[in-house]
Amino acid sequence: MGGGLGTTPHQAKLLYEWIPAGELLPITQAIGRVFGRLGEKKNRNRARIKFLVSKLGVDEFRQLIDDERAILPHDDRWTAFLPSAEAWEDEPARPGAPEAADDSPAFTEWRRTNVYAQRQDGYSTVTVALPLGDVTSAQTRLLADIARRYVGDNVRTTVEQNIVLRYVSNADLPALHRDLTAAKLAEPGAGTIMDITACPGTDTCKLGIASSRGLAAELRTRMARASFIADAAIEGLRIKVSGCFNSCGQHHVADIGFFGNNRKVDGYSVPHFQVVLGGRWRENAGSYGMAVGAIPSKRIPDVVETLTTRFASDRSGDESFQDWIARLGKKEIGAMLADLKPVPAHDLDPSFYVDWSDAREYSVGDIGVGECAGEVITSTVLELTEAEGEAFEAQVALDEGDLARSDERAYDAMLKAAWALVRTEWSDVPQHPDVIVREFQERFAATGRIKPQFTRALIDRHTAGAPEAPTPESARILADEAQLLIDAVHQFEIREAGATGAVH
Ligand code: SF4
Incomplete structure (x- = not known):
C-alpha cells in the first residue's frame, strides 16, 4: 500500500503477506473506507493514499484496515466471482507450433528485441513498439485486424506505451512480422534504450514545463545514428521523460530519467531537465533514481551520450547501471556533467532559449490546467515543488546516513x-537566506499567519547555523520539519485562494 510516483515518490509498503482470494474485495472496500474517512480533503495535491500511509505508518494503517474489515456487513458479491475467475483460461486463437524460419535482417532484428518466449510451448509474446506511444487511427484498425488474425480479440497496452500481443503461435511469427511491417508497426527495439517513455509534456499538457516528447524524439533520432548503443549493457537501459515533476513519464523508475523544469538566465526562461539516475524499473519499481541536477534541455542528448559511454568503459564486470551510479555518487556524476550545465548568452546561441519541437522562444507563462493532474498550477506551487524535492533529498541523505547533507537539504x-x-507579497525578494528568514518572520511567523509550530524550525536553524555534528535524531526531525513547513505553506496558499476566490 501507499506506493506512488508524482512529485514525492513513495515506495509501496507491504500491507499483508498473503490474503485469501475471497478477502480481496472486502479488504479493498475497507481500504477505501479508511481513506475516505482520513484522507486529505482540502489539498488535492496531497489527496493520495501514499500520504496517508506515510503519515500513519503502515502498522497503524493496517490496524485501521483490520478494524474496518471486522465491522463490514457481509456481502455475497465478495466471493460470487471466484468460481468463474478460477475457471477462466486464456484461449489462443491458433495452435502453438515450432517456429517458422525467416533469415531476413529486418525479421531477425525484430525477433531479437520484440519477441519473448511464453511459458506455454509453441507460443511467444510480441511487443508492437510505438515510438513515443503514438499510433494512428488507420494503424489501429489494421492492428485490430492483425490481432484478430493471430491472437483473437485480446491486446494489451503497456506502461512503456507499447502494445503487446500474447499467444502468438511461433509458426506465425514471420507472417505476423510481414503484416505489422505493412502497417508500419514493426519497429524493432522494444525494451531497449531506444524505447523511450515520454508523457505528453508541453505538447498538450498545461502543466508541462518542458517538451518531453520533443526531447524523446530527438534522443531517438540521435541514438539511431549512434554506435554506442550497440553495447549490450547500454542497449538494455531505459530512458523515461516527464514534462514536469508530476512523473507521468515515470522518470523516477528509469535508469536515466528526466523531468522538465526551467531556469532564469539573464532574465530569459530556459527549458531544462532535471536528471534522475539509477531508478529501478525492475522488481516492481524497486528503487527510485537520484536527482543529480538540472541541465539545459538542448544538452540532454549530450548527457545521455556522456553517461552511457562512461558507463560502458567504466563498469566493472557485469556491474549494473544502478550499482555504477551508486558507486560513483552524486559528486562524481555532478563533476562528469558539469560542463553541460552552463547556458550560453542569448545573443551567442538563441537555440538554448527554444524548446525541442518548438519554433517559438521558450516561455512558461501559459502553465495552467493539466492533462493528468487536471488542476491549475501557480508559481508558488512550482516553487514549493522544488522545496519538496529538497526535502525528499534530505530524507534520502538521512537514509544513507549522510546526516550533514540531510541537515543542509532540509x-x-x-x-x-x-x-x-x-x-506572494514581494515578488522579487532576493534569494538571500537572511532576507528570506527576516521577511518570513515579520510577515508570517510574527503575525501568526503561519502557526509557530511550523515556523520555529527554520528560524532556529537559521539563527544557530549548521550544527557541527547533527545526530540521526536531529537530522530526522529537521527533515520532518521541512516537510511540515512545506505543507503549512501549501495550506496557507489554499486558504488564501479560498479567500480570494482563485482556483487551485
Ligand atoms: S502533469 Fe504529467 S503529463 Fe503533464 S507535463 Fe507533468 S508529467 Fe507530463
Missing part, C-alpha cells in the same frame, strides 16, 4: 518554502 527546503511564501 534547511534549503525550508528556505525555498519560505521564499515561495514571501514572494
Whole structure:
C-alpha cells in the first residue's frame, strides 16, 4: 500500500503477506473506507493514499484496515466471482507450433528485441513498439485486424506505451512480422534504450514545463545514428521523460530519467531537465533514481551520450547501471556533467532559449490546467515543488546516513518554502537566506499567519547555523520539519485562494 510516483515518490509498503482470494474485495472496500474517512480533503495535491500511509505508518494503517474489515456487513458479491475467475483460461486463437524460419535482417532484428518466449510451448509474446506511444487511427484498425488474425480479440497496452500481443503461435511469427511491417508497426527495439517513455509534456499538457516528447524524439533520432548503443549493457537501459515533476513519464523508475523544469538566465526562461539516475524499473519499481541536477534541455542528448559511454568503459564486470551510479555518487556524476550545465548568452546561441519541437522562444507563462493532474498550477506551487524535492533529498541523505547533507537539504527546503511564501507579497525578494528568514518572520511567523509550530524550525536553524555534528535524531526531525513547513505553506496558499476566490 501507499506506493506512488508524482512529485514525492513513495515506495509501496507491504500491507499483508498473503490474503485469501475471497478477502480481496472486502479488504479493498475497507481500504477505501479508511481513506475516505482520513484522507486529505482540502489539498488535492496531497489527496493520495501514499500520504496517508506515510503519515500513519503502515502498522497503524493496517490496524485501521483490520478494524474496518471486522465491522463490514457481509456481502455475497465478495466471493460470487471466484468460481468463474478460477475457471477462466486464456484461449489462443491458433495452435502453438515450432517456429517458422525467416533469415531476413529486418525479421531477425525484430525477433531479437520484440519477441519473448511464453511459458506455454509453441507460443511467444510480441511487443508492437510505438515510438513515443503514438499510433494512428488507420494503424489501429489494421492492428485490430492483425490481432484478430493471430491472437483473437485480446491486446494489451503497456506502461512503456507499447502494445503487446500474447499467444502468438511461433509458426506465425514471420507472417505476423510481414503484416505489422505493412502497417508500419514493426519497429524493432522494444525494451531497449531506444524505447523511450515520454508523457505528453508541453505538447498538450498545461502543466508541462518542458517538451518531453520533443526531447524523446530527438534522443531517438540521435541514438539511431549512434554506435554506442550497440553495447549490450547500454542497449538494455531505459530512458523515461516527464514534462514536469508530476512523473507521468515515470522518470523516477528509469535508469536515466528526466523531468522538465526551467531556469532564469539573464532574465530569459530556459527549458531544462532535471536528471534522475539509477531508478529501478525492475522488481516492481524497486528503487527510485537520484536527482543529480538540472541541465539545459538542448544538452540532454549530450548527457545521455556522456553517461552511457562512461558507463560502458567504466563498469566493472557485469556491474549494473544502478550499482555504477551508486558507486560513483552524486559528486562524481555532478563533476562528469558539469560542463553541460552552463547556458550560453542569448545573443551567442538563441537555440538554448527554444524548446525541442518548438519554433517559438521558450516561455512558461501559459502553465495552467493539466492533462493528468487536471488542476491549475501557480508559481508558488512550482516553487514549493522544488522545496519538496529538497526535502525528499534530505530524507534520502538521512537514509544513507549522510546526516550533514540531510541537515543542509532540509534547511534549503525550508528556505525555498519560505521564499515561495514571501514572494506572494514581494515578488522579487532576493534569494538571500537572511532576507528570506527576516521577511518570513515579520510577515508570517510574527503575525501568526503561519502557526509557530511550523515556523520555529527554520528560524532556529537559521539563527544557530549548521550544527557541527547533527545526530540521526536531529537530522530526522529537521527533515520532518521541512516537510511540515512545506505543507503549512501549501495550506496557507489554499486558504488564501479560498479567500480570494482563485482556483487551485
Ligand atoms: S502533469 Fe504529467 S503529463 Fe503533464 S507535463 Fe507533468 S508529467 Fe507530463
